[in-house]
Amino acid sequence: MKSIPLILPLMALPLPFASHAAERESQTPNVIFIYADDIGYGDLSCNGAKTISTPHVEQLAAEGVRFTNAHSAAATSTPARYAMLTGEYAWRRQGTGIADGDAGMIIRPDRYTLADMFHEAGYTTGAIGKWHLGLGDKKGTQDWNGLISPNLSDIGFDYSYIMAATGDRVPCVFVENGRVANLDPDDPIYVSYQKNFPGEPTGKNNPELLTMLPSHGHNQSIVNGISRIGFMKGGKSALWKDDRIADELTAKAIDFIEQHKNEPFFLYFATQDAHVPRVPGPRFAGKSGMGPRGDVLLQFDWSVGEVMAALKRLGLDENTIVILSSDNGPVVDDGYRDQAVELLGNHKPGGPFRGGKYSLYEAGTRVPCILRWTGRVQPAVSDALVCQLDWMASLASLLGVSMPAGAAPDSENWLDAWLGKDRQGRSSLVEQNAQNNLSIITADWKYLEPGEGSPYNSNVGIETGNSPDPQLYDMRSDKGETKNVAAQYPAVVEELARKLAEIKDGRVGLPLE
Secondary structure (H helix, E strand, O other), rough: OOOEEEOOOOHOOOOOOOOHHHHOOOOOOOOEEEEEEEOOOOHHHHHOOOOOHHHHHHHHHHHOEEEEOOOOEEEEEHHHHHHHHHOOOHHHHOOOOOOOOOOOEEEEEEOOOOHHHHOOOOOOEEEEOOOOOOOOOOOOOOOOOOOOOOOOHHOOOOOEEEEEOOOOOOOOOOEEEOEEEEOOOOOEEEEOOOOOOOOOOEEEOHHHHOOOOOOOOOOHHHHEEOOOEEEOOHHHHHOOOEEEEEEEEHHHHHHHHHHOOOOOOEEEEEOOOOOOOOOOOOOOOOOOHHHHHHHHHHHHHHHHHHHHHHHHHOOOHHHHHEEEEEEEOOOOOOEOOOOOOOOOOOOOOOOOOOOOOOOOHHHHHHHHHHOOOOOOOOOOEEEEEHHHHHHHHHHHHHHHHEEEOOOOOOOOHHHHHOOOOOOOOOOOOEEEOOOOHHHOOOOEEEEEEOOOOOOOOOOOEEEOOOOOOOOEEEEOOOOOOHHHHHHHOOOHHHHHHHHHHHHOOOOOOOOOO
């Protein structure tokens, strides 16, 4: 059983900008996370991109705090989301790597989560969009034709409408409150990550059926003319339409807001954009000049605009905290021949940073991030070192929630940094790449510990950061990590290696000497 936290009255807290009218102070703010997928620091015009225009995100940034040194906790989806929702570094737990579509629940029902924290504080909680953290008890044992248990209701979410994993993995269906949406019981779903079902075509064997060819992997079951990872059959009425995913998820997010406009709510809105396969809706196809990847960046911006317009229409604009970020850094070719590489031009998805998705270098985890709370948080640009890992402890502080012992062990309360009042943030942060190799970053330095694995992922064209030798970069003058200065500063290497070892041992929060 989960422990029940102590809830302190919101009014007892010294909330920022407390000089506002009493009726404003008495309101508990709604909270919305808009969580992008594979969108890099340089993919949004608010961060200086000149090759793409994302005006709705720009407006959000102009009205809130735009962070230049914000990080996800890992350079891939599943561990980043796990860390954000549990307040624990994913590398501390086995089984938190990139999840198959038939993975069991990675966050177990007895785990206290961010959603539990909001739920216990009196919020109605919802999760809409990409999930990629498993469903059911064990891998491959889900009842896709009945109630999938456990599901998100067991970890604090009152409502959920999710993709079981990702757009490129089967099953290609939405799951609403633990049941596949729009399923015809006379056409049941079958899913396997071991072998194909007799008679079912695959991208490998039937490329003539494809409307989008894979570049590497992604050559198994075909859904909507696109071959995926894994095998499935049946469930035709429940299959999503790839060019309608953004519309459907955005509509569900707005429905949730409308249904709970008269009570405090927390919404985790996790978009599919810009993950592969990239299939923009008709309004955006061909509009960016950069192919489908650029088009879905425009589509993501539209989703942001729709959510913000709904808040204004419902009179919730000033009493809602909106946080926008991405699960990890960008990738251009991630498994499909969609001309993303050929049409990239001068666009730099990672901005000035090295690496990208899967990588230990900065572009792997340094992500776009904006916090907007009209009337309470003044517009600003902050260079504070912050991490999504800390949303849990920071928002618990805001709401007056005392979390159970052992909950969110790596999450730290940096509320002042998130509200733009503290421009320093964390003293250090651990980052993780796809091979579970680790680095530690401070305001001045970044140390990459020696680790196994290839230094280059040739499938996606990204440096991994893996090396048998220690790496040290001076982040004061070399944010692009162009020069390894480990040999020049052995004392810094030793100190950061010690600090990283202490954090790995579980003794968090020790100051650097």
